[in-house]
Every structure is written in C-alpha cells, then in structure tokens.
Amino acid sequence: MSPLRLKYRKGAEVRFISHLDTGRALRRALNRAGIAVAYSQGFSPRPKMSFGPPLAVGHLSETEYVDVAMAEPLDPERLADRLNAVLPAGLHVLWVGKVPPGSPSVSAAITELEYKSLVPWSAIRDGDKAEREFQRALERFRRVNELVVERERKGRIQRFDLKQQVPMLNVNCGPDEVEITSRISVGQGGFPKPEEVLRAVFSLDEEQTKGVLITRTDVGFGSASGRAKGARRSKYES
C-alpha cells in the first residue's frame, strides 16, 4: 500500500523538542488515535515512517513532512482529524495526501528549505549591528564567489559553500528586529543551518544566534514526481 504524506506544523510549545522526539511523539499519537501503521519485517520490526530533512532544536516550522505507511486503507481526510485530536499542543497536521507509487521518499524529494530568522535588536550586544551593517554584509555576500562554512561533527569536518547552497537571502530591518529570509538547498552532504548563514554572512556570534527565533516557512520539492498528489504547490515549483 502506498504511504500517506502528512504535512504538519511545529509550534512554539514544542520548539525545543528534537527531530527524534518529534518522530516518537507522532508515532505515539498514531497509536493513541488507533491508526494501524505498517511495520517493517525482520528481527526488530519498526513502523514505516520516513521524515523530511531534520528540523533543529529550537526552530519552529510551518511545513514539516512525514510519510507513513498504513497497515490498512484509510481516508486521508479523517486521518488528520483523528491525529489532531490526540497530538500534543504545538504539533498540528495541516494536510494529508497520497504519495503516488514510485515517488522518491520525502527526505529525498525535498530539495530546498526556506527560513525566516528574527534577530531581535536586543540580542545584539552594544547595538553595534546597525541597520546599515546588515545591508552592507548582504551586499558583500552577493559580491563574493565563495563563502565556506565548516562544521565539525564526530571528528569529521563538513564544509558548505553558502554561495552554492543559499540561492536566496534577504534582509528587512524593523523597529524591534531584523527579519532575514533565506532559502537553503539540501545537498548530498546535507545543508548549512540558518544560524551558520547568520554567523558567516552577518558576523553574529554563537551567543547572538541563540537569541534568534528561526522558523522554517516553506520547502521546495525538487521534481514534480516528488510532490505528493494534491499537495499545495510550493512557490519554488513552476
């Protein structure tokens, strides 16, 4: 049976739970709702669920995806209602649709992520990052050919060229905060975090980026076949 694709929101109430925590919460909600999920075969059977690109601890999202294989046919419309009745506050299913047979998994299908980062002026020490500096930093970024960020993970160094992986970056300064929108492409080796963009491009430090409220606002599906039938068209698709 082809899996169902769920789109859900992760709100402020649960922004501090991890990607794995979220998976467990969804799985247990499915159990509470009495929805029979298909299990893998073998030594230790696991529910067949596959998630989109991980969302970092602390981030909000308007647009998370998970594919769930069902053990029995189910009306997608009713699934959303049943789940929403038992999900913890902050997790809310927005949409359920069928995944056409043969489409890539949701993690492979999603190729772009759009983030909105709100940098409160109060999080920036000494007020030394005035409006103008944000604009200048952005202009500098647009001029350079390469801007590489490095991340160390388990003794291995990962490198991302932001010029390659950040196709869109905008700044909008308001009275209380700076709103930065970024579009990040998911590559073979993963993707840079919006915080890494803020640090590399706008010279914020580690502490300052912790005061930034980051929301994943949209995702882009790489090809039409990866997009679930009936899914709201992402604005990156034409």
Next chain:
Amino acid sequence: MEELHQAIETLLPFVSKPARYIGNEVNSIHKDWYKAETKVLLAFPDIYEIGMSHVGLRIIYHVLNSEPGILCERVFAPWTDCDERMREREIPLFSLESWRPARDFDIVGFSLQYEMGYTNVLNMLDLAGIPLRNADRPETSPLVIAGGPCAFNPEPMADFIEAFVVGDGEEAVLEVVSTYRLWRERGEGRRELWRELAKLKGVYVPGLYEGRYDGDGRFQRLESLDSGAPQVIGKRTIDDLDSAPYPVAPIVPFVEVVHDRLAVEIMRGCPGSCRFCQAATIYSPARERGREKIQELLGRGLEATGYEEVSLTALSSTDHSEIEGIVAWVREEFADRHISISLPSLRIDSFSADLARKIAMEKRTGLTFAPEAGTERLRRAVNKKIDDADMLGTVESLFAMGWTAVKLYFMVGLPTETEEDLEGLIQLATMMMRLGRKTAGARARINVAVSAFVPKPHTPYQWEKMAGVDELNEKYRFLRSRLRSRQISLSWRDTDLARLEAAFARGDRRLGELVFRAWRMGARFDAWSSEMRMDTWRQAWAESAIPFEFCEIPPASPGDPLPWQHIDAGVAMAYLLNQREETYSGCAFQCHR
C-alpha cells in the same frame, strides 16, 4: 509571571536538552492556579530523564491531582549548565507545568531515592530561594517534605526536611496536605504545623527532636523536644494494591527517558529475603496487584499513552503468581500493535528463562541477572537462594534460544566473603562465557557488574562493617587480572562513591553539616561519576567536626543505639539479629519468607 515566562523562553536556547524543562507533555495535568486550595510541587533531585522513570513520582502526582482542591506540578534538578545560566540570569527554580517559581507553592515534596542525591536537594532549595534549613524558614516559605526509601534513615537530611513520610505515600500524602490546609486556615505558627504533622501515622518531623551523643561523639539517642512527638514512627503500608490509586493515563515524555515505556507495578515488596537487601524489608510485606487490575491498567494505559512497550515492574517480577497469564494476555490482546514487554527483574531459573523466551519474540539481545555472590556457600549465607547448576542451566538454555549477552550483578565485600568466593565469581563468569560460545560463538558476551556491598539500615547487616577502600580496590584488581577474556567485560562501581553512600545510609543528623559544606563547595549530582568529586567531599569532611572513619565503625554491639531506631520498618529486631546470626552459623535454610 509574564516576566518569568519571558526569561525562561530566552534561557532555553542556551541550555543542553531544553526539552527537559518545557513540560506540556501528553497527559501532564494543568490546573487553574487560582482555583486550587493547596499547591504542591513534587521535586526530584536528579534530571528529568531519571525522575520521569520513577513510578512512585507518577503515583503521587496522580493521587494529588485527583483531588479537586489540590494542584500538583513537577520539577527536576536542572543540569549543571542550566543551573549556571539560571543563576546568571536570576531565574528561580520553576515548575514544569506552569513555569511558576517553586517558592510560590505551599508544599515542596522531594522524592529521596538514593543518598547521593542529597546535595541536589540543597541546590534545588537554594535555586528556589527557599532557606535550606528548617529552622530558618519564615512563615511564608513552602513546607518542605520528603518521602522515598531514604526516609528510613532520614537523619542526615533532618536539618533540611521538615517532615518525612515513611513508607507507602498514597494515603499519607493526602493527610499531610489536609493537615497543612487546616493549619493555614487557623493561621498558627510553623511549629504548630510541625506538631500537627507529627500526629499523623508514618510522618516524622525531625525538628521536634534533638540528637544526644556521648563523650567520644557516638550517637546515643534522639530526645523528643515536644510531648506530642512520638518515640517510634511506624511506616505506612497500603494493604490492597487493587484499590490503591494508580495512574491510568501516565505522562508521555517528549525526551527519551531512562525507562521510556508504560510501567505497571504488578507487585510491591519482595517474597525473597536476601539479607543485604533493604528493599526486601522496607517495602514488606510482598503484595500483588491482581491480574484483572493489571490488565485494566495495561489496556487503559496503552490507549492513553500510545507507548510501544510495557514494563511489568516489581522487585522480582517473576514472583507474581500470575505472571505467565499476564504475559500471555499482553501478547494476545495487543498482537497487532507490536507491543514489547519488559520484566525489570528476573530470577535465574528455568521458569524465568521460559518466560523470557515468551516475551521476547523478536529482539533477543541481553538479559540481566543478579547472582550477587560467586559461590553457593556465600549465596546461602546471604540467603540468595540459587544454586550454580540451576544458574548455568538457565544461561545455557538462553544462549540456545538465541540470546547473545548476559549481564550479571555481583557484590563484593559481603559478610563472610573470602578469596574462594571471588574465585567462584570468576569461574561462574568463565563457565557462562564458554556456554555462550557453544551457540553464539564470538558474539557471546558476559557483562559482569560489580559493586561494593553497602550495609543498609533495617537489614540483618545493619551492624556490619563496610569494607575499606584499599581492600575493595584490591579485590577489584584481583577480578580484573583474572577476567581477561575479551568476551567478558567487567565494570566496577566507584569505591569512594560506595563509601560515601554507606556513610549517609547509616549516619546520624550531624551529617547534615557535611552535606551542607560539600554543597557549598560545589558538590552536585554526586550519583553521577562524571560530576562527583571525592576531593570536595574529603575537604568538606576535614572541615566538619565528624571524623572521616565515622562511617566505617559499626555500632560495637547489636545492643548499641542506632540513629534510625525511631523508624519502625515493620521488621522485629529479633528477626534481624537472628538472620545475622545465621549468616555466620551457616544454617541458611531456616529463613522464613
């Protein structure tokens, strides 16, 4: 309120595992603060992942929140990074459910599961802005109470806890709350509250007593300062578990806690009577929850939580008279839901092996057993009734069924132990490894976990001397040198930690000074080997007036006064003495169950 919420929101991005502090889990209970008559905060002096794995805390949370007039919330010890940031930003200890300051509650109740959590109790009180010592708390401060196994020798914490609930807390905790409410309505002083609490069965109010010591500094007796303070405090016992309250919709944590599953307590107390075991006496008598009730709790619990695993908890799960039937029922009832079953404590016998086979249809990785001692002789002496042949046969059949690893718990330093017993331990582990090799080959693993025997109050060994650090370390080196196979791993519980635990297990109220000094010097999370600093404790000990060897000197004779003798755990002194006698006389099979 708004301000504190804002401060916590901005704190959380800076701490590790922030989900520990957010609350809002499925089935957590959020009551209207302004409509509650009495507000109770349950405090667990360790991190969320450990506290939320504790069934007792969940029971009391359920009991209190089931009362319309009572609001009950939770708090756990913030990890060191969060602690630092909270102090930096002047954020007080706050509850999970409503993010309110701990000091705004009427009652703060600590769960004392192990002695090495004592500095965390002080640290949490300090973070809350509640004066540490009972004597220093103003009328406006919350009442600080505690329960759990440590209440059976409450003396080391006597300066900091105003009332201890001794034994089963389900009923007593409600009596404490209503006593508090009536006292507040009357508008009397704090000492009146203490006097009223002392009238409740199973409630010990240390502030109504004073310690007396002889010229050498040995404990003599507790003297009551108040005519209403009883000489002996008997433990509370729930007779019938079927009618006892138990959560039907337990909280489902977001973060993965140590025991991340639906726990249903199937039995309280233990039918065995191992002489070193404190749980065997303080939770006595052994009481079963009936099969029907257990099945109801499993069914409703799974529906309300969506858990994929259930745990049938008891000190010895296989001793429940209907365990086979219950296991079979779970397998059948939830056949399509992929529910796995865990039994936390198995005997090493063919019955358990058979049961293990039935519960683990899929995963067969590791099983844990506790032979405790290396030879049949020593096991008989401590009244742990399993023989070598039965044990080896069980392990052989487990390996044959597909298991690949066996974990074995042993104690070193038990009364009457000789080198022969250590040799026995080595032989047992080696023989089991060979049995494993026959079927599991190179994958077979024997994990041997050794800890020092710590004499505990209310056991036949409460008068025993604790083995010294050098002696214990030497025994460990001996085991290490002889268990060389790559398929046998040996782990050793820190000797210093065990010795401190021993001091607090049997110490009197003068140890409160030591807890205080160590805390002030930075001791926190002492049950965590990564955090415990023996140097801090040594220094704290050197600066307090208590001689360091204090913990190692047992009472000279069984007639001598014991610091916990005012607590009645329900076992007669004559029984304990007789059991101790039998350890040394070798006639071990006269024990009664």
